[in-house]
Structures are given as structure tokens and as C-alpha cells.
Amino acid sequence: GAGVSQSPSNKVTEKGKDVELRCDPISGHTALYWYRQSLGQGLEFLIYFQGNSAPDKSGLPSDRFSAERTGGSVSTLTIQRTQQEDSAVYLCASSLVGGYSNQPQHFGDGTRLSIL
């Protein structure tokens, strides 16, 4: 596809379970970002990958959150021992290059995560 693809689109799980969210960026985009959108906090940056460099994890809210990007393409965001406050829409974005550049970020439709 031409855009950023995220799966699943919706995920409902019980408190304490682990979840994995997937992002497939636009082909050729070297930079990949995860954001979280929640009612109380708005849109927040979580983590950023640029090529093979070490990711910028400065936005991850706790050590229950982790992400990886395999082969410079697909990324997985993992939340361990989910809590109700993790309920949010998780958005993935990609851009041609990252860092201090003028390349805009293109967003997927997000994964709506609900913790029961």
C-alpha cells in the first residue's frame, strides 16, 4: 500500500496482559515514530527510529513500553502488563528522513487499545 499501515485497528485486552502493536511504514522511509493519543494527554511522542541508529526512547512513559524495528522497516510496539491508563490510540508515522529535516511525517490510522 501507499500509506502507513497499522494493525490491529482495534485491540481489547484485560489488564495485566501484554500487547503488541504493529506498524508498516511507507516504503523507502527511513524514519519511524510512535505517538500516543489519549483524552487526558492529547498527542504525545513515544519513540523514534532513524535507520540503524539507536532509537530515541525519551517519550516512553514507563519500562513496560518497548519497541523494536526489524530490518529498518516494520516496527512493533510492545506494552507489558497493561494498565487501564494505557488505553489510547497508538499512532505510527514515517518520514523520508528524520532528524532536523523538512520532511513531514505521514501517519497511519492508528490502533485503538482498550484495557478492561
Place this chain on the structure above:
Amino acid sequence: AQSVTQPDIHITVSEGASLELRCNYSYGATPYLFWYVQSPGQGLQLLLKYFSGDTLVQGIKGFEAEFKRSQSSFNLRKPSVHWSDAAEYFCAVGGEYGNKLVFGAGTILRVKS
């Protein structure tokens, strides 16, 4: 640190009327500025961006925005609103840490017929 303020949480305009959504940013240097739109259940779609040069930028769907350094503003405008423009609009700034965008709280636009 960068920050973005969108002072209007909700705005209602009549179809065919003009629109202006306000955005103020805080950043010491020249920022990268963006407007995104989000329809229910959808991701963010880029409307327009400002990096440098002409301070009036044109975007998709008939939107434009003007960068005013003296006012630290980047307001979004449209001369005639259509019902399909009803959505939530986000202003964002990048540049201090160019790899991460800082978003405003968003403005929900309602269009009445």
C-alpha cells in the same frame, strides 16, 4: 522547550463561511510548523507545512496558513468551509528536536448547514 497552544477547543461555523483556527507556538529559533486534520477513526492527514521562505503557505483542500514570527502564530484559514471539513485540527511544531513533533490540544470544527 517547545510548546503549542490552540486556544479554541471547539469552533462552529456555517457552511460557506470563512474559517480561522488559531495556533501559537513557543520556540526560540525558526520552527517547522504543521497543520494536520483528523477525521473520526482516522489517522492524521497533513494539510500544510512551513519550513522557511514565503510566510503564507498553501495546503490541500483549499486551506492556507500564515506564519507570523512577531506573534509566534501559525493560523489556519479557509475562505469558504464545506460540511466535509468537520473534523479535528492539530497544529504541531518541530525543530528543537526535529525528530519529534509537539502537538497542540486540537480544535474540533463543527460545520452547520
